[in-house]
Amino acid sequence: MLKVGLIGCGFMGTMHANCYKNIEGVEVVAFADLRRECAEKLAEGTKAEIYADGYDLINNADVDVIDICLPTYLHSEYAIAAMDKVKYVFVEKPVALTKKQGAQMIKAAKKTGANVQVGQVIRFWDEYVKLAEIIKSGELGKILNANFRRLSPIPTWGWNDWLLKNELSGGAAQDLHIHDMDYVLSQFGKPNKIKSVKNIAGEQASYINSLLVYDDFVVSVEGTWALPGTHPFEATFRVVFEKGVVENAGGKFMLYTTDKAEEIKIEKQEVAGDGFEGGNVSDLGGYYNELVYFTDCAKNNTKVERAILCDGASSLNYVLEEIKNA
Numbered sequence: 001m002l003k004v005g006l007i008g009c010g011f012m013g014t015m016h017a018n019c020y021k022n023i024e025g026v027e028v029v030a031f032a033d034l035r036r037e038c039a040e041k042l043a044e045g046t047k048a049e050i051y052a053d054g055y056d057l058i059n060n061a062d063v064d065v066i067d068i069c070l071p072t073y074l075h076s077e078y079a080i081a082a083m084d085k086v087k088y089v090f091v092e093k094p095v096a097l098t099k100k101q102g103a104q105m106i107k108a109a110k111k112t113g114a115n116v117q118v119g120q121v122i123r124f125w126d127e128y129v130k131l132a133e134i135i136k137s138g139e140l141g142k143i144l145n146a147n148f149r150r151l152s153p154i155p156t157w158g159w160n161d162w163l164l165k166n167e168l169s170g171g172a173a174q175d176l177h178i179h180d181m182d183y184v185l186s187q188f189g190k191p192n193k194i195k196s197v198k199n200i201a202g203e204q205a206s207y208i209n210s211l212l213v214y215d216d217f218v219v220s221v222e223g224t225w226a227l228p229g230t231h232p233f234e235a236t237f238r239v240v241f242e243k244g245v246v247e248n249a250g251g252k253f254m255l256y257t258t259d260k261a262e263e264i265k266i267e268k269q270e271v272a273g274d275g276f277e278g279g280n281v282s283d284l285g286g287y288y289n290e291l292v293y294f295t296d297c298a299k300n301n302t303k304v305e306r307a308i309l310c311d312g313a314s315s316l317n318y319v320l321e322e323i324k325n326a
């Protein structure tokens, strides 16, 4: 049994706990949260230990891997402490708040030899994984242009409203838009040029739109969390190739060519789930996939090779540059 210690039992910690419940050979044996009731809720019905702070868990719990779902400004210090304790550490995205913190984490990983995976979950999301396969196959010819959008109402759930404080979360660009930037960079590499526009509402950068210029095509990446609460969360993309268009929008994943419009089918894993709404694993989306990958690496003692620390830090640095130059 792989023993997991989960630090931070808020929104994302709850999601991760639900995923672990559905991964065979994995058990969360220790939860830590300043809000004891949040940790207790996740531990309900199990023998898991409860710790009041992340450091208590790191110092005292008997765990094989540590998963950090803390507010972004706390990632680096807890991740570095966790690297001293265990060989496998998962840290939510964005990897850190600042470039310096990201570099310190890389240094600690090199020193300890710890395997660190960053929660750049889009790399594990079915539609985006399929798109990556299509791009790699070259079956639709060259890319002509692409756009990726992530639009959200303002996130109001954060502990002490940390998400709404730019100096703690980095705002919409760093917290939300980084998902698409990380994916685009993973697929197309370093652009020749980036032009960004942002707007600041109140204290935070609430909207950002960037154009990434490559040799033969341009990618537009747009993110906001300034939508009204009644607007549904939206994550979409459209990639125009020479021989067709792949589009994920309006709940449909489609391939359009000159002759036909067809739905791209993705085999969803239908497993009777436990502890989350919907009742099957596919409802947990990329979160489940990324944690299956992470725990498999830990179980098999293999190197983490997807969403690695350097990639997370590199994506963070790109986004910080966008914010600075916008």
Ligand SMILES: NC(=O)c1ccc[n+]([C@@H]2O[C@H](COP(=O)([O-])OP(=O)(O)OC[C@H]3O[C@@H](n4cnc5c(N)ncnc54)[C@H](O)[C@@H]3O)[C@@H](O)[C@H]2O)c1
Pocket (backbone or CB within 6 Å): 007, 008, 009, 010, 011, 012, 013, 032, 033, 034, 035, 038, 052, 053, 054, 055, 069, 070, 071, 072, 074, 092, 093, 094, 119, 120, 121, 157, 158, 159, 160, 162, 175
């Ligand atoms: N991958 C994604 O799609 C995704 C989505 C949402 C959030 N996130 C990321 O996950 C991380 C957590 O965000 P969230 O939305 O869960 O925030 P949250 O505010 O809901 O949860 C954070 C939790 O950490 C606890 N906490 C704070 N300091 C602590 C400490 N020292 N020790 C123990 N517990 C402590 C708080 O009590 C709170 O319960 C952030 O980095 C965020 O950007 C990722």
